Amino acid sequence: MSLSRISVTGVRNLHPVTLSPSPRINILYGANGSGKTSLLEAVHLLGLARSFRSTRLQPVIQYEQPACTVFGQVSLAEGNQSNLGISRDRQGEFQIRIDGQNARSAAQLAEALPLQLINPDSFRLLEGAPKIRRQFLDWGVFHVEPRFMPAWQRLQKALRQRNSWLRHGTLDGASQAAWDRELCLASNEIDEYRRAYIQALKPVFERTLADLVELDSLTLSYYRGWDKDRELSEVLSTSLLRDQQIGHTQAGPQRADLRLRSGAHSAADILSRGQQKLVVCALRIAQGHLVNQAKRGQCIYLVDDLPSELDEQHRQALCRLLEDLDCQVFITCVDHEFLRDGWRTDTPVAMFHVEHGCISPTIIGSEA
Numbered sequence: 001m002s003l004s005r006i007s008v009t010g011v012r013n014l015h016p017v018t019l020s021p022s023p024r025i026n027i028l029y030g031a032n033g034s035g036k037t038s039l040l041e042a043v044h045l046l047g048l049a050r051s052f053r054s055t056r057l058q059p060v061i062q063y064e065q066p067a068c069t070v071f072g073q074v075s076l077a078e079g080n081q082s083n084l085g086i087s088r089d090r091q092g093e094f095q096i097r098i099d100g101q102n103a104r105s106a107a108q109l110a111e112a113l114p115l116q117l118i119n120p121d122s123f124r125l126l127e128g129a130p131k132i133r134r135q136f137l138d139w140g141v142f143h144v145e146p147r148f149m150p151a152w153q154r155l156q157k158a159l160r161q162r163n164s165w166l167r168h169g170t171l172d173g174a175s176q177a178a179w180d181r182e183l184c185l186a187s188n189e190i191d192e193y194r195r196a197y198i199q200a201l202k203p204v205f206e207r208t209l210a211d212l213v214e215l216d217s218l219t220l221s222y223y224r225g226w227d228k229d230r231e232l233s234e235v236l237s238t239s240l241l242r243d244q245q246i247g248h249t250q251a252g253p254q255r256a257d258l259r260l261r262s263g264a265h266s267a268a269d270i271l272s273r274g275q276q277k278l279v280v281c282a283l284r285i286a287q288g289h290l291v292n293q294a295k296r297g298q299c300i301y302l303v304d305d306l307p308s309e310l311d312e313q314h315r316q317a318l319c320r321l322l323e324d325l326d327c328q329v330f331i332t333c334v335d336h337e338f339l340r341d342g343w344r345t346d347t348p349v350a351m352f353h354v355e356h357g358c359i360s361p362t363i364i365g366s367e368a
């Protein structure tokens with residue numbers, strides 16, 4: 001799967017543009033503030049209906065413009081194609097179109113266009129709150145396990161119900177016990193999918209990491225959100241009083257986490273920024289391999305400011321791994337010299353010069 005065409009209007013500083021990217025490696029280069037990240041924002045918007053830099057979409061809409069719009073033509077296996085479109089105005093109104101039909105949710109876009117983002121904020125996957133790692137984990141499970149989403153929706157419903165009961169006590173005991181049973185069933189199902197996913201991810205992650213950097217003592221493990229030796233139903237009943245005092249359910253898959261440790265320490269505490277970036281790249285590349293294996297379409301990689309934090313040797317190792325993934329990749333950088341050469345001769349590479357919000361394709365070898 002790759003974007004064979006993308007049209008962008010009203011996104012940050014970009015002039016309206018239509019591009020025909022390479023199905024493999026795309027390099028966007030240009031001075032600071034020229035609009036390279038803005039193109040990645042546009043692709044991100046198309047795949048997830050949200051910005052990667054801000055929780056609000058308002059800042060992505062170009063000043064003075066009423067709305068931003070992104071269209072993409074996606075090439076699929078066996079010569080098929082799909083058309084995606086998203087438009088968002090200043091009042092917050094969204095329109096998502098998939099193959100000429102209005103889509104109901106952003107999850108449909110995410111399924112149609114799996115995206116992986118690697119940017120200078122990526123270290124947050126290690127340093128940030130567990131929620132960021134759960135999002136990472138669930139992105140992977142969602143893209144390889146079709147039963148995950150319905151189980152997740154059941155969990156959310158049962159959890160909302162329980163939390164409301166903890167706060168207001170509006171249900172009788174028997175009805176709440178039925179909701180708790182539903183909560184435990186959905187939780188066990190989610191735990192099973194997540195566990196199977198981590199088991200598949202771990203060896204791919206370890207191999208990928210070894211190709212990038214020597215960090216032998218790094219381990220990845222999964223915490224399911226409650227004691228591994230006890231049933232969730234038992235944990236819920238022993239913690240009921242405390243749950244009622246704080247007004248929400250403390251144990252369950254909504255508390256799951258991934259733990260990355262280097263020996264006895266948390267990886268976030270001891271790894272350098274560059275090493276952290278490489279660990280995150282290995283995790284995200286490993287996820288791409290699993291999506292490819294699941295044959296639910298390859299994901300598209302958005303790599304903002306690839307060189308930052310990395311020395312020459314690690315930049316090259318990262319480029320090799322991205323190239324070996326057999327996915328479409330969009331890379332931004334200020335200085336593109338090191339990215340021009342070194343790709344295999346059969347890898348289609350496209351370069352785009354970004355200048356004051358204008359994007360123009362560059363014929364390799366003709367740059368100034």
Ligand SMILES: Nc1ncnc2c1ncn2[C@@H]1O[C@H](COP(=O)(O)OP(=O)(O)OP(=O)(O)O)[C@@H](O)[C@H]1O
Pocket residue numbers: 011012013014030031032033034035036037038039058059060061062063332334354
């Ligand atoms: N809503 C907006 N409307 C118009 N311009 C905007 C808007 N939001 C941001 N900009 C401007 O868009 C420009 C491009 O930003 P972008 O992050 O794409 O640059 P970049 O090429 O990735 O730069 P760098 O190399 O510094 O990361 C910036 O000058 C920024 O101030």
